[in-house]
Amino acid sequence: MLTESGILELVRNDRRNEAIAALLPLYRRKVFGLAYSFLRNREAAEDVTQEVFIKIWRALPSYDGRASLSTWIYTITRNASLSALRTQRPHASMSDPEVMAEVDTTAEDSRAETAVDAAALLRMVDALPSKQRQVVMLFYMQEQSHEEVSAMLAMPIGTVKTLLHRARARLGAST
Amino acid sequence: MNDRVHVNLAALFSGLDTRPEFNARLLDRLNVEIAHEALRAEEARRLEQRRHRVAQRELHPWKQALGRWVTLETVGIGALAALMIGSAWSAEQIRAALPIVFTALGLALAVAPVLRDRR
Numbered sequence: 580m581l582t583e584s585g586i587l588e589l590v591r592n593d594r595r596n597e598a599i600a601a602l603l604p605l606y607r608r609k610v611f612g613l614a615y616s617f618l619r620n621r622e623a624a625e626d627v628t629q630e631v632f633i634k635i636w637r638a639l640p641s642y643d644g645r646a647s648l649s650t651w652i653y654t655i656t657r658n659a660s661l662s663a664l665r666t667q668r669p670h671a672s673m674s675d676p677e678v679m680a681e682v683d684t685t686a687e688d689s690r691a692e693t694a695v696d697a698a699a700l701l702r703m704v705d706a707l708p709s710k711q712r713q714v715v716m717l718f719y720m721q722e723q724s725h726e727e728v729s730a731m732l733a734m735p736i737g738t739v740k741t742l743l744h745r746a747r748a749r750l751g752a753s754t
Numbered sequence: 755m756n757d758r759v760h761v762n763l764a765a766l767f768s769g770l771d772t773r774p775e776f777n778a779r780l781l782d783r784l785n786v787e788i789a790h791e792a793l794r795a796e797e798a799r800r801l802e803q804r805r806h807r808v809a810q811r812e813l814h815p816w817k818q819a820l821g822r823w824v825t826l827e828t829v830g831i832g833a834l835a836a837l838m839i840g841s842a843w844s845a846e847q848i849r850a851a852l853p854i855v856f857t858a859l860g861l862a863l864a865v866a867p868v869l870r871d872r873r
Binding site: 596599603607608611612615625628629632633636637697700701704715716719720722723747750751 | 758759760762763764765766767768770771772773776777779780783784787788791
């Protein structure tokens, strides 16, 4: 797997297509997760993820390396998500049928004593204040790394921890 | 209580990913984008060539004017006129007419750019 400097080297050598092929497995899920945390709609989040990679492909020649590649990609994703959010229907919810189907499968796979009504939990997460909801989703999507969530949302680690703690407490009280 | 929430949230979100056809769809869109960019680059190159030609012309207007006026026909007409004047007039008449010819030529050269700009 290529490192950031390896990807930059490809861009410098005008091998943009190879660079994007290397970026895709590294960032696809992260970009999708970030977009999904804003949009709460799988289809819209996938569309934004596609847009983001097209934008990255177009902008790669002008990427100057001042910010790290991940910071740059997350900034593009946040901006694209916010733009999409402005045009989205007003009452989007995470409980769309496809996500529910996937959630059901995941919940069935987990141990019986911990499996709860996934749909109900998803609805509770959906009802959290937006920042808490984003932090919870990204934390559990991204291998539970505070640092990664902090970078994705451009938020201090302390804030991420606080939001996560409050969200868990709220969810714990509701279950 | 919080431990159970933690485990349930991990089960809920850890497997969430794009659909399997995502990469193929993105590749298709990128190919379209690559084709468009090639077209845009070709169009930009043509536009740049055109701009360069216009800039060159504006940089050397006298070259353009000279190129327009100095043709085989005008050189021939000039030579013929000189021959006719040379054979019809004496050397003294020519010498007397020279200041008038040069003054007229100077005036024409001075007025020509003003007239061109007004057009």
